[in-house]
Amino acid sequence: MEDIIGTFARRSGVLPMIASIALPMITRYFLKKASPQNASGLMSMMPSGLRDIFSDDEKNEFTTKQENVSQDQVEQELADKCFNGDKAQAQKAFQEGKKLLTEETGQKGQGIIEGLFGNSDKRQV
Numbered sequence: 001m002e003d004i005i006g007t008f009a010r011r012s013g014v015l016p017m018i019a020s021i022a023l024p025m026i027t028r029y030f031l032k033k034a035s036p037q038n039a040s041g042l043m044s045m046m047p048s049g050l051r052d053i054f055s056d057d058e059k060n061e062f063t064t065k066q067e068n069v070s071q072d073q074v075e076q077e078l079a080d081k082c083f084n085g086d087k088a089q090a091q092k093a094f095q096e097g098k099k100l101l102t103e104e105t106g107q108k109g110q111g112i113i114e115g116l117f118g119n120s121d122k123r124q125v
Contacts, residue, residue, distance in 0.1 A: 026097030045105035
């Protein structure tokens with residue numbers, strides 16, 4: 001997992017310690033937001049180090065339950081927990097995390113992630 005965290009840290013301009021908190025938060029958002037079938041597929045495409053940070057209970061929840069979590073909620077949580085309330089930095093980190101996940105999961109993963117955005121408002125993913 002260190003490679004993906006290091007890449008995320010460099011791209012986001014944050015310390016690896018912050019990246020190791022932020023990237024799982026962003027990943028969790030996509031897994032919660034996806035349908036159970038898509039969450040299962042997305043997890044199978046993730047690098048094992050990233051997938052392995054989630055407990056078996058969390059993995060089970062991702063693959064059995066879909067949640068209506070907004071992008072704004074996760075960005076605010078990122079701002080509060082990782083960026084001393086700096087929403088702009090949290091938004092940048094979210095976008096970098098999304099980009100990295102789409103790269104790491106290939107074309108099929110990109111389709112799942114982009115599909116979450118659909119025709120809905122950018123803030124309500």
